[in-house]
Amino acid sequence: MTSDPAELLRQNALSVTAQRLAVLRAVSARPHGTADTIAEDVRAEIGVVSKQAVYNALGTLVEKGLIRRIQPAGSPALYEDRVGDNHHHVICRSCGKTGDIDCAVGESPCLTAAVGIGAGAGFQIDEAEVIYWGTCPACLAAKPGN
Amino acid sequence: MTSDPAELLRQNALSVTAQRLAVLRAVSARPHGTADTIAEDVRAEIGVVSKQAVYNALGTLVEKGLIRRIQPAGSPALYEDRVGDNHHHVICRSCGKTGDIDCAVGESPCLTAAVGIGAGAGFQIDEAEVIYWGTCPACLAAKPGN
DNA sequence: CTCAAAATATGGACTCTTTCAATAAAAATG
DNA sequence: CATTTTTATTGAAAGAGTCCATATTTTGAG
Numbered sequence: 094m095t096s097d098p099a100e101l102l103r104q105n106a107l108s109v110t111a112q113r114l115a116v117l118r119a120v121s122a123r124p125h126g127t128a129d130t131i132a133e134d135v136r137a138e139i140g141v142v143s144k145q146a147v148y149n150a151l152g153t154l155v156e157k158g159l160i161r162r163i164q165p166a167g168s169p170a171l172y173e174d175r176v177g178d179n180h181h182h183v184i185c186r187s188c189g190k191t192g193d194i195d196c197a198v199g200e201s202p203c204l205t206a207a208v209g210i211g212a213g214a215g216f217q218i219d220e221a222e223v224i225y226w227g228t229c230p231a232c233l234a235a236k237p238g239n
Numbered sequence: 240m241t242s243d244p245a246e247l248l249r250q251n252a253l254s255v256t257a258q259r260l261a262v263l264r265a266v267s268a269r270p271h272g273t274a275d276t277i278a279e280d281v282r283a284e285i286g287v288v289s290k291q292a293v294y295n296a297l298g299t300l301v302e303k304g305l306i307r308r309i310q311p312a313g314s315p316a317l318y319e320d321r322v323g324d325n326h327h328h329v330i331c332r333s334c335g336k337t338g339d340i341d342c343a344v345g346e347s348p349c350l351t352a353a354v355g356i357g358a359g360a361g362f363q364i365d366e367a368e369v370i371y372w373g374t375c376p377a378c379l380a381a382k383p384g385n
Numbered sequence: 386c387t388c389a390a391a392a393t394a395t396g397g398a399c400t401c402t403t404t405c406a407a408t409a410a411a412a413a414t415g
Numbered sequence: 416c417a418t419t420t421t422t423a424t425t426g427a428a429a430g431a432g433t434c435c436a437t438a439t440t441t442t443g444a445g
Contacts, residue, residue, distance in 0.1 A: 107421090107422095108411080108412050108413070108420090108421055108422065109412075109413095110411075110412075110421090110422065110423080111411095112422080112423070113422090127402095128402080128403085129402085141424095142423085142424095143423060143424045143425070144403090144424095144425095145403095145404085145405095145423070145424070145425080146422075146423050146424075148402095148403070148404080149422075149423075150422095153422095162312075164312030164313065166308075166310030166316070166368075167310065169401080169402060169403090170312075170402085170403090183362050183364065185362070186365075192362065215375065215376035215379075216329050216331070216338065216371070216373045216374065216375055216376070217373045217374045217379055218329065218371045218372065218373035219332075219372060219373050219374075220371070220372040220373070221369060221370075221371050221372075222312075222369070222370045222371075222372060223367060223368070223369050224367075224368045225362070225364045225366070225367050225368075226364065226365060226366040226367075226368060227362045227363045227364035227365050227366070228362065228363045228365075229361070229362055230361035230362070233361075233363055253392090254391090254392055254393065254440080254441050254442070255441080255442095256392090256393065256394080256440075256441075257440095258393080258394070259393090273431095274431080274432085275431090287395090288394085288395090289394060289395045289396065290395095290396090290432090291394070291395070291396080291432095291433085291434095292393075292394050292395075294431095294432070294433080295393075295394075296393095315430080315431060315432090316431085316432090386445100387444100387445085388443100388444090388445085389442105389443095389444090389445105390441105390442085390443090390444100391440105391441085391442075391443095392439105392440080392441070392442080393438105393439075393440065393441080394437100394438080394439065394440080395436105395437080395438070395439085396435100396436100396437095396438105397434105397435095397436105398433105398434085398435090399432105399433085399434075399435100400431105400432085400433075400434090401430105401431095401432090401433100402429105402430090402431095403428105403429085403430085404427105404428085404429075404430100405426105405427085405428075405429090406425100406426095406427090406428105407424105407425095407426100408423100408424080408425085409422100409423080409424070409425100410421105410422080410423070410424085411420105411421080411422070411423080412419100412420085412421070412422080413418100413419085413420075413421080414417100414418085414419075414420090415416105415417095415418090415419105
C-alpha cells in the first residue's frame with residue numbers, strides 16, 4: 094500500500110514538490126473544492142503559491158488518476174479525492190452544495206445500457222458521467238411556500 | 240398542436256421578435272450548436288444580431304422549456320431542439336462530436352436509482368444529467384495503432 | 386391606426402476561470 | 416556536487432458569459 098503522498102507521487106513519475114503535496118492534502122481535506130478554494134487552503138499551509146502551480150498540480154494529478162475532476166454546468170471545476178469507485182454527484186441548484194451518490198447499479202451503471210444505440214452508435218464509450226440536479230435539504234427548508 | 244413558432248412564443252407569454260424566431264429555427268436546424276454557431280446562423284438569416292440578444296433568447300427559451308441546454312465539461316454550452324424525452328448525450332473526447340442517446344431505462348433512468356442514498360440523502364432531485372464520454376467512429380478510425 | 390407602457394435588443398465594458406509563454410527555481414540523476 | 420529535467424512564478428491573454436445604460440420594438444388600449 095502507498096498511504097504516503099510523497100511515495101504516491103514518485104510511483105507516478107512525478108517530482109515531489111511542496112505544492113503538489115499541499116494540493117493533494119487540500120483536495121482530501123475538502124472534497125468538492127474549486128481550484129480557488131484549494132489554492133486558499135494550500136496557501137494557508139505553505140504560504141505563497143502561484144495560481145498556475147495549483148492548476149498544474151491539479152491537472153497532473155487528474156491525469157495520473159490520483160484525484161478526480163468534476164465540471165458541473167455553470168460552476169468552476171471541482172476536485173475530489175475519491176477515485177476508482179464510480180460514484181456520481183448531486184448538486185443543489187440554489188446553493189451549489191455538492192454530495193456524493195454511490196452508484197446503485199454496480200460497477201459501470203448507465204454505461205452498459207447505452208453502447209451502440211441510436212445516434213451514439215459506434216462510439217467507444219469510456220466513461221458515464223452522471224450529475225443529479227436538485228435542491229438540498231437546507232435550501233428546501235429555506236424555500237418560500239414550504 | 241402548435242407547430243407555428245410565433246404561436247409557440249405567444250403561448251409562453253413572450254414577445255414575438257425576429258431574433259427569437261431565428262434562434263428557434265437555428266436551434267432546430269443545427270442540434271448541438273453553441274451560442275456562437277447559433278449566432279452565426281441567425282445572422283445569416285436576419286442580418287445583424289447582438290450576441291446578447293442570442294444569449295437572451297437562448298436563456299429565455301430554455302427557461303420556458305422550448306429548447307434544452309447541455310453544458311459539457313470543457314466546452315461551451317450546446318443547445319438542442321429535443322425536449323421532454325429524457326435522452327442523454329455522448330461526446331467524442333477528440334473531436335467534440337455530440338450525439339443523442341435514447342434512455343435505455345424508461346422515463347427517468349438513473350434518477351430513481353439514487354434518491355436518498357449516501358451523502359445525497361434528503362436532496363429533492365429533479366433531473367439526472369448523463370453524459371457518456373468516449374471516441375466517435377471517425378476518430379477511432381483515425382487513431383494510430385488501430 | 387396611434388400612442389404610451391412594457392418587453393427586447395444593442396454595444397461595449399467587464400468578470401471569472403483557465404491557459405499560454407518566458408524566465409527562474411527546485412528536484413532528480415549520476 | 417554539477418548537470419539535466421521537471422516545476423513554479425509572473426504576467427499577459429483567451430474564451431464564454433454577464434451587466435448596464437440606452438435605443439428599439441412589441442404589445443395593447445384607446
